[in-house]
Amino acid sequence: MSRALPKLSAKTLLSLPPAAYLFLLFALPSLMMLFASFRYPGEYGGLAPWYYLEEGSLSFDLTLENWLRLFESDIYLGLLIKSLFIALLTTAICALMAYPVALTIARARKGRRELLLLLVILPFWSNFLVRIYAWMIIFSPQGAMTIAINELRALFDLAPISLMFSNVAVITCLVYVHLPFMILPLYANLEKHDPRLLDAAQDLGASRSQRFWLITWPQALPGLFAGAVLVFIPSLGIFAIPDLLGGTDGIMIGNVIKQQFVESRDWPFGSVLSLVLTGFTLLLIGLAAHFGRARGSEGKA
Amino acid sequence: MKSEKSLILSKFSASRGNKGVIAAAVLVYLFLYLPLAVVVIFSFNDSRLNAEWVGFTLDWYHKLFNNRDMLQAAGNSVLIACISALMASVLGTLAGMAIHRFRQKWLSALVLGPVAMPDILIGVSLLLMFMLLNVTLGTVSIILAHVSFCIGFVALAVQARMAGMDDSLIEAARDLGASPWQSFRLITLPLLLPGIIAGGLMAFTLSIDDFVITFFTAGVGSSTLPLEIYSMVKIAVTPEVNAVSTLLMLLTLVLILAISRISPQALRN
Numbered sequence: 356m357s358r359a360l361p362k363l364s365a366k367t368l369l370s371l372p373p374a375a376y377l378f379l380l381f382a383l384p385s386l387m388m389l390f391a392s393f394r395y396p397g398e399y400g401g402l403a404p405w406y407y408l409e410e411g412s413l414s415f416d417l418t419l420e421n422w423l424r425l426f427e428s429d430i431y432l433g434l435l436i437k438s439l440f441i442a443l444l445t446t447a448i449c450a451l452m453a454y455p456v457a458l459t460i461a462r463a464r465k466g467r468r469e470l471l472l473l474l475v476i477l478p479f480w481s482n483f484l485v486r487i488y489a490w491m492i493i494f495s496p497q498g499a500m501t502i503a504i505n506e507l508r509a510l511f512d513l514a515p516i517s518l519m520f521s522n523v524a525v526i527t528c529l530v531y532v533h534l535p536f537m538i539l540p541l542y543a544n545l546e547k548h549d550p551r552l553l554d555a556a557q558d559l560g561a562s563r564s565q566r567f568w569l570i571t572w573p574q575a576l577p578g579l580f581a582g583a584v585l586v587f588i589p590s591l592g593i594f595a596i597p598d599l600l601g602g603t604d605g606i607m608i609g610n611v612i613k614q615q616f617v618e619s620r621d622w623p624f625g626s627v628l629s630l631v632l633t634g635f636t637l638l639l640i641g642l643a644a645h646f647g648r649a650r651g652s653e654g655k656a
Numbered sequence: 657m658k659s660e661k662s663l664i665l666s667k668f669s670a671s672r673g674n675k676g677v678i679a680a681a682v683l684v685y686l687f688l689y690l691p692l693a694v695v696v697i698f699s700f701n702d703s704r705l706n707a708e709w710v711g712f713t714l715d716w717y718h719k720l721f722n723n724r725d726m727l728q729a730a731g732n733s734v735l736i737a738c739i740s741a742l743m744a745s746v747l748g749t750l751a752g753m754a755i756h757r758f759r760q761k762w763l764s765a766l767v768l769g770p771v772a773m774p775d776i777l778i779g780v781s782l783l784l785m786f787m788l789l790n791v792t793l794g795t796v797s798i799i800l801a802h803v804s805f806c807i808g809f810v811a812l813a814v815q816a817r818m819a820g821m822d823d824s825l826i827e828a829a830r831d832l833g834a835s836p837w838q839s840f841r842l843i844t845l846p847l848l849l850p851g852i853i854a855g856g857l858m859a860f861t862l863s864i865d866d867f868v869i870t871f872f873t874a875g876v877g878s879s880t881l882p883l884e885i886y887s888m889v890k891i892a893v894t895p896e897v898n899a900v901s902t903l904l905m906l907l908t909l910v911l912i913l914a915i916s917r918i919s920p921q922a923l924r925n
Binding site for chain 2: 365366368369370372373374376377378380381382383384385387388391401402452453455456458459460462469473474475476477478480481482483484485486487488489490491492493495497498499531534535588589591592593594595599609612613616617622625626629632633636640
């Protein structure tokens with residue numbers, strides 16, 4: 356009895372403060388958002404009261420209208436599909452670019468490996484806005500790249516184009532910002548591969564592409580999937596990149612969420628859109644956890 | 657004879673493939689660093705346009721240090737980052753220890769939730785709650801928000817440190833008559849310290865760099881450096897932004913190099 360008591364209190368002492376903090380500042384706001392999605396918007400922004408007391412009788416004022424609005428017009432669903440597509444494209448480009456880097460790091464000598472990894476981590480930790488701003492300079496109409504492309508186009512009698520405020524600019528910057536998220540898990544995976552497997556396959560006469568698709572690819576899948584989730588989730592919810600580089604054509608679902616909360620102040624509908632995004636995020640995290648577990652038990656067997 | 661030739665050929669193609677991989681990797685590294693280099697180089701350029709090199713100047717830095725709004729925002733950012741890092745270090749250490757010792761999966765999920773969710777969702781849900789509870793948006797609401805996403809990073813750094821710790825040290829201390837508090841203060845805490853410091857520095861870096869969550873939880877008169885950069889960039893691209901960006905990158909560089917010295921694993925989680 357006397358031994359069990361201090362152990363119990365240590366458990367509470369350690370877990371209660373962070374649990375209470377995150378309940379109040381993470382779980383509670385999420386629950387309030389869920390509730391807000393069933394309420395009416397207030398007259399001057401915010402939320403309308405959700406119950407009324409009239410002549411001693413209580414009446415509730417909740418609605419499904421906000422959720423139905425999502426399906427009534429093509430605009431929001433269209434934008435959601437576009438955002439999913441852009442996030443998927445970003446993930447695919449990141450995977451293609453990350454592979455040679457991850458492979459080079461995994462094959463490097465131990466001392467150089469640390470340096471190469473640090474070089475991947477550094478840009479990831481530099482300020483998010485600064486990284487967007489860098490592309491605003493590169494894509495600017497006065498920038499060397501735009502001028503060079505348009506001179507080249509002029510040779511073929513093509514009209515000049517603007518790189519700034521386009522989906523190309525948005526996707527380039529999305530790839531730039533999220534690339535380290537793909538390189539690191541892919542490297543962690545490739546590092547564990549046994550090079551003798553490739554040597555054996557080569558000695559048995561497998562071609563380069565056979566060696567890649569039959570040996571490297573199946574082994575790399577868990578790392579690739581982990582990286583894909585880490586790139587896809589933040590890309591899907593992004594608002595600053597389309598805001599600064601996308602112009603009117605380049606907006607994504609994150610921009611509409613920001614708009615509902617900051618400009619048009621329709622919180623219930625903003626909450627619906629946020630919850631849809633939350634749903635996608637949870638689905639992907641769940642899939643990743645399931646996939647990771649399945650792979651893990653496969654490895655043990 | 658023939659098979660030997662094909663073996664030599666395939667070895668040759670393998671080394672060529674290796675070179676191709678390295679060349680592609682070099683290009684990707686250039687892609688990662690060229691944009692940042694452009695920002696730094698143009699911060700010293702004697703021209704309003706970020707277009708071509710005219711001449712060296714420190715004017716933009718001079719202007720920056722005379723910009724009252726920017727200095728105030730910088731001071732605010734540092735204050736917010738210090739308090740957030742301190743609070744997150746305490747709460748994150750407790751969480752990391754609890755998760756390691758008692759294998760509490762629910763706590764792990766709660767701690768990593770704000771790290772995994774897209775920033776915008778954390779931002780708008782906190783905005784909604786603060787407004788409904790009549791919390792004035794300002795420095796306090798920004799700190800409360802920053803702590804919530806920093807706890808996870810400290811907890812991970814502490815967990816990594818605890819995993820490498822020898823539990824028999826604590827058992828030995830207890831056998832020698834140390835109280836739970838003594839064994840914590842004299843054994844556990846000093847051993848965890850590198851993890852806590854690395855986590856705290858990460859929290860500081862994340863807080864001072866955060867834009868999205870700050871954007872939704874800031875109020876009138878509580879601007880931070882990233883918010884100031886955002887409003888400048890929205891209006892016009894000027895080399896003054898390059899100057900502040902360069903300084904911010906330098907600060908982050910120093911912090912990250914320090915963290916990688918103290919606890920290299922902490923950065924990779």
